[in-house]
Amino acid sequence: MSEWHLPPDYIINNWTDELLNLMMWKMVERKEREAQTMKGSSGAGHEPQVSDEVFFARAKNLIKVVRK
Numbered sequence: 001m002s003e004w005h006l007p008p009d010y011i012i013n014n015w016t017d018e019l020l021n022l023m024m025w026k027m028v029e030r031k032e033r034e035a036q037t038m039k040g041s042s043g044a045g046h047e048p049q050v051s052d053e054v055f056f057a058r059a060k061n062l063i064k065v066v067r068k
Helices: 008-014 017-041 052-059
Strands: none
Touching: none
């Protein structure tokens, strides 16, 4: 129930069985996509897509240093 930020009694009283079934299927699909994404982006031999030098060269204008 925390997936939808709703208390269980709200779902029981206001959702049809069809809606609950649909929401569960969509949640399973989303979790599978998340797992595939995590599996694809981690693991041994994974190389960064951008070198450190290129990343920091692009990011230097996005970082603001505030001295106190």
